[in-house]
Amino acid sequence: MLTEMGRMARDAFRQMANAGTRSKNRALQALAALLDQAQPDILEANKADIQAGRDSGMSDALIDRLTLTETRLKGMSADLRRLVELPDPVGERFDETVLPNGLKLWRQRVPLGVMAVIYESRPNVTIDVSGLAIKTGNAAILRGGKETIHSNRILVELVQKALEQSRLPANAVQFMDNPDRALVMELLRLHQYVDIIIPRGGEGLHRFCRENGQIPVITGGIGICHIFVDESADLQKALRVMHNAKTQRPSVCNALDTVLVHRTIAAEALPRIVRYLSPAGVSFRADESAMPFLVQDKNENTPFSVPVTPAGPDDFDTEWMSLVLGLKVVDGIDEAIAHTNAHSMGHSDSILTENAANAARWINEVDSAAVYVNASTRFTDGGQFGLGAEVAISTQRLHARGPMGLRELTTYKWVAEGNYHIRE
Amino acid sequence: MLTEMGRMARDAFRQMANAGTRSKNRALQALAALLDQAQPDILEANKADIQAGRDSGMSDALIDRLTLTETRLKGMSADLRRLVELPDPVGERFDETVLPNGLKLWRQRVPLGVMAVIYESRPNVTIDVSGLAIKTGNAAILRGGKETIHSNRILVELVQKALEQSRLPANAVQFMDNPDRALVMELLRLHQYVDIIIPRGGEGLHRFCRENGQIPVITGGIGICHIFVDESADLQKALRVMHNAKTQRPSVCNALDTVLVHRTIAAEALPRIVRYLSPAGVSFRADESAMPFLVQDKNENTPFSVPVTPAGPDDFDTEWMSLVLGLKVVDGIDEAIAHTNAHSMGHSDSILTENAANAARWINEVDSAAVYVNASTRFTDGGQFGLGAEVAISTQRLHARGPMGLRELTTYKWVAEGNYHIRE
Numbered sequence: 043m044l045t046e047m048g049r050m051a052r053d054a055f056r057q058m059a060n061a062g063t064r065s066k067n068r069a070l071q072a073l074a075a076l077l078d079q080a081q082p083d084i085l086e087a088n089k090a091d092i093q094a095g096r097d098s099g100m101s102d103a104l105i106d107r108l109t110l111t112e113t114r115l116k117g118m119s120a121d122l123r124r125l126v127e128l129p130d131p132v133g134e135r136f137d138e139t140v141l142p143n144g145l146k147l148w149r150q151r152v153p154l155g156v157m158a159v160i161y162e163s164r165p166n167v168t169i170d171v172s173g174l175a176i177k178t179g180n181a182a183i184l185r186g187g188k189e190t191i192h193s194n195r196i197l198v199e200l201v202q203k204a205l206e207q208s209r210l211p212a213n214a215v216q217f218m219d220n221p222d223r224a225l226v227m228e229l230l231r232l233h234q235y236v237d238i239i240i241p242r243g244g245e246g247l248h249r250f251c252r253e254n255g256q257i258p259v260i261t262g263g264i265g266i267c268h269i270f271v272d273e274s275a276d277l278q279k280a281l282r283v284m285h286n287a288k289t290q291r292p293s294v295c296n297a298l299d300t301v302l303v304h305r306t307i308a309a310e311a312l313p314r315i316v317r318y319l320s321p322a323g324v325s326f327r328a329d330e331s332a333m334p335f336l337v338q339d340k341n342e343n344t345p346f347s348v349p350v351t352p353a354g355p356d357d358f359d360t361e362w363m364s365l366v367l368g369l370k371v372v373d374g375i376d377e378a379i380a381h382t383n384a385h386s387m388g389h390s391d392s393i394l395t396e397n398a399a400n401a402a403r404w405i406n407e408v409d410s411a412a413v414y415v416n417a418s419t420r421f422t423d424g425g426q427f428g429l430g431a432e433v434a435i436s437t438q439r440l441h442a443r444g445p446m447g448l449r450e451l452t453t454y455k456w457v458a459e460g461n462y463h464i465r466e
Numbered sequence: 467m468l469t470e471m472g473r474m475a476r477d478a479f480r481q482m483a484n485a486g487t488r489s490k491n492r493a494l495q496a497l498a499a500l501l502d503q504a505q506p507d508i509l510e511a512n513k514a515d516i517q518a519g520r521d522s523g524m525s526d527a528l529i530d531r532l533t534l535t536e537t538r539l540k541g542m543s544a545d546l547r548r549l550v551e552l553p554d555p556v557g558e559r560f561d562e563t564v565l566p567n568g569l570k571l572w573r574q575r576v577p578l579g580v581m582a583v584i585y586e587s588r589p590n591v592t593i594d595v596s597g598l599a600i601k602t603g604n605a606a607i608l609r610g611g612k613e614t615i616h617s618n619r620i621l622v623e624l625v626q627k628a629l630e631q632s633r634l635p636a637n638a639v640q641f642m643d644n645p646d647r648a649l650v651m652e653l654l655r656l657h658q659y660v661d662i663i664i665p666r667g668g669e670g671l672h673r674f675c676r677e678n679g680q681i682p683v684i685t686g687g688i689g690i691c692h693i694f695v696d697e698s699a700d701l702q703k704a705l706r707v708m709h710n711a712k713t714q715r716p717s718v719c720n721a722l723d724t725v726l727v728h729r730t731i732a733a734e735a736l737p738r739i740v741r742y743l744s745p746a747g748v749s750f751r752a753d754e755s756a757m758p759f760l761v762q763d764k765n766e767n768t769p770f771s772v773p774v775t776p777a778g779p780d781d782f783d784t785e786w787m788s789l790v791l792g793l794k795v796v797d798g799i800d801e802a803i804a805h806t807n808a809h810s811m812g813h814s815d816s817i818l819t820e821n822a823a824n825a826a827r828w829i830n831e832v833d834s835a836a837v838y839v840n841a842s843t844r845f846t847d848g849g850q851f852g853l854g855a856e857v858a859i860s861t862q863r864l865h866a867r868g869p870m871g872l873r874e875l876t877t878y879k880w881v882a883e884g885n886y887h888i889r890e
Contacts, residue, residue, distance in 0.1 A: 056807065060831055133830075141852060145841060150829070155863050233676065237863045252657065252741040258682045258864045279886035286888035288759035383480065394886065405574070405881050406557075407484055417569060417884030426889065427880070430563060439579050440663050440682045444880045456851070456868045457829050460841030462703035462818065465850065 044228045047183060047378050048235030053158045055181035055210035056320040059153045063130040065208050068175050070126045073120040073204035077169065080200055081115055088165070090192040092364030100189070107163040108190050113454055118169045121431075122434055125173050128430040131449045132179050135457075145463050149454040153179035155237030155449070158229055160251065162187035162243055171240075172201040172215045174433050178451040181214045183236065185229060200349055219315045231254035241325050260446070262411075262436040265295040265389025267419040270378040270404070271311055272395035273304040280311075280394045281318040282382065287392070287418040289322040293363050295435060296390045296412075296422040300358055300368035302378045306372045308335050316350060319367065325349035327357045329370035336369075358385045379407045388411055388437045411444035468652045471607060471640055472659030475580045478635035479605035480518050483577045489556040489632050493600050494550050496629035498543040501593065504624055506540055512589065514616040524613070531587040532614050542593045545855075549597050552854040554874045556603050559881075569887050573878040577603035579661030581875070582653055584675065586611035586667055592618050593665075596625040596639045602875040605638045607660065609653060612645030619643065645877040654679035664858055684870070686861040687833075689719040689813025690785050691843040694828070695735055697728040697820035703840075704735075704818045705742040711816070711842040713746040717787050719859060720814045720836075720846040724782055724792040732795045733758050740774060743791065746835045749773035751781045753794035760793075780808045799824045803831045810834055812861045814843040835861055835868035 058066075077084070084126050088110040095105050131151050157180055161167045168184060175182040186194040194217060202212040218225060223364040230239060230251060239259045241247045251259045269287060271280050279385040287298035303311045312335040316326055328336055328350050348399045350369075358368050358381075382391050392414035401415040412422040422444060424432025429447030436442050442450035482490075501508070512534040519529050555575050562572040581604055585591045586684025592608060599606040611617040614856045618641060624635035625636045642649060654663060654675060661685045665671045693711060695704050711722035725733045734761040740750055752760055752774050760774045774793075782792050782805075806815050816838035817828040825839040836846040846868060853871030860866050866874035 056831075056833070059833070139852065141850075145845065149850060152833075153782050166784065198841040256676050276886065283886050283888055290889055401883070407480075409480070409483070409576075412878065412882065414879040414881075416881045417882050417887040418889050420889040421569065421882060421887070422880070426565075427571060428563065439877045443877055453863045453867055456836040456846070457838075457843060458836065458841050459825075459839045462700065462707050463841040463845070464707055465714055465842050 044218075044225055044232060046227075046236075047218070048232045049247050050155070050213040051181040051183055051216055052235045054213035055153070055156050057211045058160065058176075058179045058181055060130075061179055061210055063132075065175050065210060066130065066179065067126045068123050068201050069204050069208035069210050070173055073169070073173065073176075073208045074122040076200045076204055077115060077122070080196070081112060084115060084193065084196055085110060085112070087196045091165075093189050094187055095426055096147050104163060104189075108165060108193070110165060110193060114166065115222040118166050121170065122173045125177050125431055128177065128448060130177065136454075143463060144461065148457055150457050151449070151452045152455050154451050154453050155182065156181045156235055157238045157240055158183045158185065158232075158257070159240045159242065160185045160226065160234045160247065161241075163189060165190045165193040165197060167242060168197045168217075169201070174431060174448070174451060175215060176205070176210070177431075178448050180451055182216065182217050183229065185218040185226060190220070190231065191221060198366075230257060235354040242434065257295040258440065259438075260434050260436050260442070261438045262389075262434055263295050264361055264387050264437065265294060265297075265422075266299045266301045266359065266385055266387050267389055267393040268302060268370070268382045268386055269298055269305060269419065270302040270375075270382070270393045271307070271354045272375065272378075272393060272397060272400055273306045273415050274396035275307075275398075276396065277307070277311055277314065281314060283392075283394060283416070284315060285319055285322065287420055288319060288324055288367055289365065289417075290420055293364050295361070296419050297363070298367065298419055299360070299362050300370065300385065302370050302381060303332070303371045304378075305371050305373050308332070312336055312369060312371070315369070320349050322365070324365045324367050325351070326349060327353040327354050327366060327368045329358070329368070331371035332369040335371070354428055361387070375403055379403065382408050382410075387436070390422040392417060411435070421440040468649055468656060469659075471479060472580070474637040474663055475605040475607055476659045478637035479577070479580050481635045482600075482603045482605055483556075485603055485634055487556075490554065490600050490603060491550045491635060493628050493632035493634050494597055496631045497593070497597070497600075497625055498546040500541040500624040501539060501546070504620070505536060508539060509536070509622055511616040511620045513582065515589075515614050519613055523601070523809045526536060528587060528613075529734055532589060532617070534589060534617060538590065542590050542708075544619070544866070545594065546597050547856055549601050552601065552872060554601065555876050560865070560878075567887060568885065570883040571803055572666050572881055574881050575873070575876045576763070576879050578875050578877050579795050580605045580607065580659055580661045581662045581664055581773045582607045582609065582656075582681075583664045583666065584609045584650065584653075584671065585665075589614045589617040591622060591666060592621045592641075593625070595857065596622075596849050598875060599639060600629070600634070601855075602872050604875055607640050607653065609642040609650060615643070615645060619864060645869060651678055651804070654681060657681050666667050666858065668774050677723065682864065683857050684862065684866070686813075686859045687719050688725045688785055688811050688861065689721075689846075690783065690811050691720060691725060691813055692724045692806045692807055692810055692815040693816045693843065694726040694796070694799075694806065695724055695728060695731070696799065696802075696817060696821055696824055697730045697733075698820035698824075699818040700820065701731070701735055701738065705738060706738060707818060707842050709743055709746065711844050712743060712748055713789065714842075714844055716789050719785070721787070722791065722843055723784070723786050724809065725795065726794050726796045726805060727756070728802075729797050730794050732756070736793060736795070746789070748789045748791050751775060751777040751790060751792045752794070753777050753782070755795035756793040759795070785811070799827055803827065806834075813859070814838065814846040816841060816843050835859070
């Protein structure tokens with residue numbers, strides 16, 4: 043059954059790959075309209091998921107993730123209409139050249155192929171991924187969680203209706219209606235039909251896809267993010283950046299996890315960091331290198347002393363996803379870079395400094411998808427980077443790194459035009 | 467033991483990634499000089515491999531593949547010196563922009579990481595891959611075949627000596643000295659240290675890497691290449707192109723395997739193709755659609771009739787690697803594209819036509835790494851495309867497609883420079 047789905051996805055891909063920008067945009071418009079019209083039915087289906095979740099004792103947080111509302115649905119159709127406005131990367135030529143023998147040669151952007159997306163809970167991902175696939179001329183096989191099966195069924199029905207209305211193949215977006223986990227294993231091995239696996243979930247899901255699959259996996263979305271406060275940093279401005287990186291949205295992958303402070307400014311900086319961030323609810327895990335600077339203040343009964351506890355052995359390898367912040371003192375740029383490369387997941391890491399040489403070393407030597415100088419790590423995001431849309435944030439090295447927008451859902455072919463050219 | 471090798475490769479990679487162009491070029495120069503100086507020792511070691519090959523009853527063709535000569539060694543050092551002259555892709559900035567909030571953003575090319583290359587027989591691959599790894603600041607783990615172990619040992623020794631002489635880490639190029647096949651399995655699962663697997667061998671090896679690995683594999687180097695002779699083609703010129711694509715070097719992956727002929731010109735074209743190519747030793751497998759046009763001539767006792775035999779069921783899915791050519795008649799561009807997409811391995815496919823609309827459809831709809839209009843398929847090659855060097859020809863879709871040069875051995879990071887920017 044899954045093989046048949048793969049075969050149909052591949053056939054649909056061939057048609058999608060050659061669809062014009064106008065007809066792909068028409069499908070996006072049609073889908074946005076259908077979403078608006080079908081609101082009552084979608085909310086009805088979503089209620090069934092919510093009820094099933096409640097019956098099975100799902101937490102309020104999880105219930106919230108799978109809940110659709112009028113506002114959320116409106117946001118989804120607005121996103122689709124924004125996608126219409128974005129330039130279509132397919133067909134773009136680059137590296138155009140004429141070889142010495144007169145052969146005209148260029149690379150031309152083409153859709154990536156069939157992508158399989160494995161996700162949970164949030165039904166908006168269904169529309170999100172469908173929209174991105176349509177815009178880029180790819181085909182998608184969606185495997186949502188069983189907790190949103192009613193919502194996803196109706197949403198995919200609308201997607202397929204929109205495709206048909208625009209004379210595009212309905213099978214360009216298919217949904218694995220059967221929540222059997224064994225089918226996920228089968229999907230991961232369908233390499234003759236599927237070109238890329240995009241897991242949207244935690245580290246366990248990513249590992250599962252990599253270990254059991256025969257198809258390249260875009261791993262990412264997990265970040266242990268660092269800010270190194272160099273001795274030359276403007277401390278007042280640095281405090282604002284750390285506050286932003288830690289507290290603006292603590293539950294996301296580009297939120298700050300660890301602050302490294304240069305030893306020469308540790309005595310001043312560490313107490314100020316604790317004082318500045320603790321009113322926002324931040325608590326601290328201090329390395330033994332940092333404790334002396336904080337304990338000293340503690341004896342003086344300063345108000346920040348309460349939320350500082352000694353860091354445990356795994357604390358600097360933990361993505362906090364909450365208002366916890368690691369603190370560590372380093373001897374300088376060398377140790378800061380070494381610590382970051384050893385503990386970062388290669389997502390987003392920033393240096394705050396006035397020293398150009400150290401900034402350059404940070405840029406070149408920190409091996410992460412996004413490296414920052416004097417900026418919050420929170421910018422690592424397709425929207426913030428001006429990509430307009432984002433399918434994932436990759437922390438692996440092949441194909442695409444960091445925020446993946448429309449262009450990153452394409453590949454290229456070489457095109458050569460000659461006059462009956464032969465190789466000498 | 468392999469884990470330790472992986473860890474050392476990763477450490478070496480960090481140093482290589484930050485090595486300057488000058489010191490990487492110095493290592494290439496040093497290696498070229500060492501190759502020249504050590505010629506007698508290398509040939510001596512190579513003799514041991516040749517002797518072992520003979521003792522085990524290896525064929526002359528295989529013995530030739532593993533044989534080094536003074537000329538071949540000179541060619542290897544000349545290649546290294548050419549590599550020195552090529553621009554270093556590492557550090558290149560692209561997509562530079564300033565976001566509305568004033569944050570400066572660009573992508574910066576960085577080395578890909580640790581690559582594991584699995585190959586057989588030809589010991590020149592050892593130097594070839596080492597040179598490419600050094601130039602691009604990557605680290606490599608080499609797994610050559612046991613039939614060239616003596617040659618590879620001394621070659622890798624020279625590579626490591628050249629690295630040390632240039633103050634680069636010797637572990638940037640490591641060699642799996644133990645030919646135990648179980649270690650290959652282990653290598654394919656070393657995802658915490660190895661970023662990419664490059665198999666250089668036949669389809670079996672590629673499949674083995676994909677099915678047993680947890681690391682992205684660059685599959686490629688296998689092509690079933692098509693030329694479609696459209697009704698408007700200049701037949702005299704078309705004959706030269708087919709002759710070139712089929713006979714210039716029949717044993718390589720971009721050599722021609724199948725000719726598709728438009729039905730309206732089949733009666734004239736097919737006999738001429740057979741007549742033009744058979745003197746070069748080409749024999750033909752004709753589809754039943756083509757046979758009538760050839761049988762007819764056969765009855766007239768034309769000289770080309772001998773090498774034409776009816777095609778078997780798998781013939782159009784066979785990479786011939788020899789002077790065999792499939793012939794098939796198609797009803798037009800639709801059938802030509804459909805046949806090509808169904809039977810090509812996605813390597814190189816060409817249309818010969820004077821019809822611009824058909825040329826455009828071929829370019830857009832044939833889903834291969836390299837698509838040609840009025841040119842021989844033999845151009846798909848890093849050297850021919852002006853890349854200067856080539857590590858592989860990829861027929862998979864992710865990361866790189868077609869000839870992979872220096873740039874395709876890099877990835878990128880995002881760099882953002884701000885003035886203590888925070889996300890609003």
